Amino acid sequence: MAQVLSPLPGTFYTKPSPEAEVFKSEGAAVAVGDTIALVEVMKTFIEIKSEIAGTFTSYLIEDGTPVQAGQALAEVAG
Amino acid sequence: MTIQRLFIANRGEIAVRIIKAAKCLGIRTIQAYSEADANMLAVQMADESVCIGAAQASESYLNIAGVVAAAIEASADAVHPGYGFLSESPEFARAVEDAGLKFVGPSADTIERMGDKVSARQAAQAAGVPVVPGSKGRIESVDEAVEVAAKIGYPVMVKAAAGGGGKGIRIADTEDELRSLAPQAQQEAAAAFGDGGLYVERAIKSPRHIEVQIVGDGNKAVHFYERECSIQRRRQKVWEEAGADCLDEETRENLCMAAVALAESVSYRGAGTLEYLYDETTKEFFFIEMNTRIQVEHPVTEMITGVDLVQEMIRVSGGAPLSLTQDQITKTGHAIEVRLNAEDPFLHFMPWPGKVEGLKIPVGDGIRFDHFMYEGYQIPPFYDSLIGKLIVHGTDRADAIAKMASALEGLEIKGIKTTIPLHKALAADACVASGDFHTQWLEPWLDAGNL
Numbered sequence: 001m002a003q004v005l006s007p008l009p010g011t012f013y014t015k016p017s018p019e020a021e022v023f024k025s026e027g028a029a030v031a032v033g034d035t036i037a038l039v040e041v042m043k044t045f046i047e048i049k050s051e052i053a054g055t056f057t058s059y060l061i062e063d064g065t066p067v068q069a070g071q072a073l074a075e076v077a078g
Numbered sequence: 079m080t081i082q083r084l085f086i087a088n089r090g091e092i093a094v095r096i097i098k099a100a101k102c103l104g105i106r107t108i109q110a111y112s113e114a115d116a117n118m119l120a121v122q123m124a125d126e127s128v129c130i131g132a133a134q135a136s137e138s139y140l141n142i143a144g145v146v147a148a149a150i151e152a153s154a155d156a157v158h159p160g161y162g163f164l165s166e167s168p169e170f171a172r173a174v175e176d177a178g179l180k181f182v183g184p185s186a187d188t189i190e191r192m193g194d195k196v197s198a199r200q201a202a203q204a205a206g207v208p209v210v211p212g213s214k215g216r217i218e219s220v221d222e223a224v225e226v227a228a229k230i231g232y233p234v235m236v237k238a239a240a241g242g243g244g245k246g247i248r249i250a251d252t253e254d255e256l257r258s259l260a261p262q263a264q265q266e267a268a269a270a271f272g273d274g275g276l277y278v279e280r281a282i283k284s285p286r287h288i289e290v291q292i293v294g295d296g297n298k299a300v301h302f303y304e305r306e307c308s309i310q311r312r313r314q315k316v317w318e319e320a321g322a323d324c325l326d327e328e329t330r331e332n333l334c335m336a337a338v339a340l341a342e343s344v345s346y347r348g349a350g351t352l353e354y355l356y357d358e359t360t361k362e363f364f365f366i367e368m369n370t371r372i373q374v375e376h377p378v379t380e381m382i383t384g385v386d387l388v389q390e391m392i393r394v395s396g397g398a399p400l401s402l403t404q405d406q407i408t409k410t411g412h413a414i415e416v417r418l419n420a421e422d423p424f425l426h427f428m429p430w431p432g433k434v435e436g437l438k439i440p441v442g443d444g445i446r447f448d449h450f451m452y453e454g455y456q457i458p459p460f461y462d463s464l465i466g467k468l469i470v471h472g473t474d475r476a477d478a479i480a481k482m483a484s485a486l487e488g489l490e491i492k493g494i495k496t497t498i499p500l501h502k503a504l505a506a507d508a509c510v511a512s513g514d515f516h517t518q519w520l521e522p523w524l525d526a527g528n529l
Binding site: 009010042043 | 134461
């Protein structure tokens with residue numbers, strides 16, 4: 001099990017837009033470089049990408065909430 | 079009734095700026111803040127402060143009902159919206175008015191009218207202010223496009239009447255080009271919006287962005303001369319000047335008086351800015367939009383005119399007439415402002431929120447630094463990256479650039495990445511020195527590796 005960490009502080013989003021589906025749902029395949037989530041920092045959206053391949057387990061933070069740099073955002077089973 | 083208790087519905091450097099102006103006027107200040115902003119400088123400086131909600135702006139600074147309720151609860155008699163957030167929201171201005179408080183800015187109706195591109199264009203035309211020449215309405219055929227283009231003059235821009243986002247836009251320099259490009263634009267518009275209707279307007283290549291500062295009291299309006307804000311990245315101003323040395327006296331006078339005419343025609347109250355595109359080759363200027371609020375770059379105008387614009391906008395919003403007549407407003411020298419953002423200019427301007435570990439501010443005659451930092455301040459990641467503005471006033475443009483270069487050498491912000499290196503490079507650039515730039519200049523300059 002690997003955790004995806006936030007490189008920056010900001011606001012965490014599990015979806016590309018409020019109406020869209022989540023980037024990854026439980027059990028989805030994850031490839032290296034897949035976008036897992038967004039972190040909005042100072043009005044800029046940073047794509048959070050997976051550094052490992054595997055199966056998506058879950059998000060660890062609620063959509064639309066503040067996160068700190070280094071905080072675990074999601075889990076991927078390698 | 080003059081304003082006695084001012085509620086500040088904003089944050090950052092502009093909140094600090096408003097508090098300073100209010101204190102000079104003997105007005106008590108009540109600072110609104112989000113949960114992420116409890117430590118900000120404006121909260122420490124204000125007479126009172128009130129938490130208005132969670133870190134996300136949508137739950138605090140953008141929450142109309144919440145902000146108005148907090149202002150009422152704090153027994154405020156006026157609300158200053160600053161810039162950004164709710165400053166140009168007619169709904170907010172109306173909610174403030176309906177609550178019996180004064181809004182430091184124009185009426186909700188004026189914000190609504192000038193905020194809509196079509197009605198603002200109509201208001202400008204009615205006041206005799208030039209707008210970008212274009213077709214009266216939608217155009218259905220290529221022949222019709224050619225006919226309109228002959229009237230407004232080439233080059234022309236052809237775009238979809240429906241929608242936006244750059245779809246279907248073509249620029250034609252001649253009638254032959256227009257005849258071949260218009261059908262393509264029509265097809266693209268039909269594919270994108272299900273509507274092949276076109277709109278034709280004059281294309282202004284490499285325009286300058288020139289704007290005029292006005293203040294009105296609801297009856298009369300005065301201008302405070304122009305600013306030149308052509309150095310932009312992604313449509314965000316980076317470096318701003320007052321005045322615009324590219325203008326001759328006659329053009330300057332026409333530009334400024336057109337702004338006053340438009341402001342008076344809509345009974346404008348408060349501070350406002352009319353933005354124009356300026357075509358240096360033909361010396362033509364065209365109104366594009368009006369910002370119905372104080373702007374980030376207002377200090378350069380204050381430097382050359384010696385007038386405190388924020389105090390003046392508070393006074394007129396309290397019901398006072400303008401404190402100055404047009405002939406009392408004079409200008410001396412040249413001023414430049416650079417925007418300092420918490421971004422890494424060497425890494426695609428990546429935002430860089432962090433802790434201010436050290437702060438050294440340049441001091442001297444004609445140097446001003448508007449900001450909201452202190453040593454140990456943690457810059458929150460939830461809002462705009464603007465952390466400060468360095469402003470200099472010189473005897474002329476060359477003197478102001480030299481002063482900016484030396485002031486930048488004396489400025490140190492430790493612990494975070496900032497755009498200081500970009501401004502140092504601009505201050506040393508030959509094109510900047512000669513004034514040879516336009517709104518499309520900075521991005522290619524950056525792409526070419528000038529930094």
